[in-house]
Amino acid sequence: MVCTAVLAVSITVPAPVQAASNMVPDYEVKLLMQPSAVLGSDGKLTSAVRTAFGMPSTVTKMNIEFLDTNAKDIYTNNWIPRIRKTEGESDFELTYKKRYPIVNDNITAALTLANQEGFDSTDTNYDAQIEWGYLNKTLSISNKKTGKKSGYSGMDLPSASDSRKLLKDNIPGKMDKWLYTGWGTAMLDASRVYGPVLAKRSIGTWSGLETYIEVWPIKDAAGTGIDNVVEISFKTNSSTTASTKHDQLITYLQSQGWFLAQDSLKTQLIMDRY
Known part of the structure; x- marks a missing residue:
């Protein structure tokens, strides 16, 4: 007689690991103003513009430069290392920015792609922002x-x-390892300065929101003169507020004859012209 022993085996299937959630962005609406309509012959905002936004005549200066190789290896990989010196501050501000284009207005898709590439809600070293042009x-x-x-x-x-x-000593790991270990450092080793641009910022309010107008004197395409880029912006944590106030601000600027119907491409202009 053959005895068969039957073992009851309990198998526990582990639950799938939940990936970290997407980053939660804030929103910065950035629109362009027509330089010839809002700047005087001295390159400063007219009194009418300052009055409209409750801005003083005093400005804050910001000196800005970007670093990249001659072939723009960093920029073409959608990284932007920047150094900024702001008037009244003793230290240099170093910013390492990774950009993702938003296609077909799908913000979630861009945040999900960033998540897949290592930028998720658990990473407190980075801040996410939707730049809304x-x-x-x-x-x-x-x-x-x-x-x-x-x-x-x-x-x-x-x-x-x-x-x-400065940029190499403080480089974040994600940028340094972007294409291979040490990529960021190698690119910065081979980099040069794009810029500098000495911009001026005015601070006021519009529709209850703190509002900035910045004037960036950028070298013109011929390299012999200056094109002033005038950008008005505000920040909010609400996508609804960003959307509503974006449209309202455009309408207001148009009513004053101050609006320039283009997307702001300050960094692109600097990378092209310096």
Whole structure:
């Protein structure tokens, strides 16, 4: 007689690991103003514009530069390393920004792609923002740091070699490992300065929102003169507010003859012209 023993085996199937959720962005609406309509012959905002937005005559200066290789290897991979010196601040602000174009107005798809590439809600080193232009939107994911370097004062930016060192010393891991380990550092080693641009910011309010107008004097296409880019912007945590106020601000600017119906491409212009 054959005895057969039957073993009851309990198998526990592990639950699938839940991927981290997408980042939660804030929103910055950025629109262009017609320079010839809003700037005086001195390159400053007219009193009518300042009055409309409750802006003082005083401005905050910002000196800005970007670093990339001659072939723009960093920019073509949608990374943007920037150094900014803001009037009244002692340190240099270092920003490492990764951009994702938003296609067919699908913000969720861009956030999901960013998540798949390592930018999710658990990463507190980065902030997500939807840059909401006239027609186009972009997801920007930024890592901001500060850096010190002796020997500079006022609005001075560091030399090219000091700029490279500051950005390399503080480079976030995701950028450094983007295409391969050490990619970011290697690109910065081979980089040069694009810029600088000495911009001026005015701060006021519009429709209950803190509002900025920045004037960026960017080298013109011929390289012999200056094109002033004038950008008005506000930030909000609400996509509904961003959408509503975006349209209302366009209508208001149009009614004043101040609107320039183009998307703001300040960084692109600087990368093209310097």
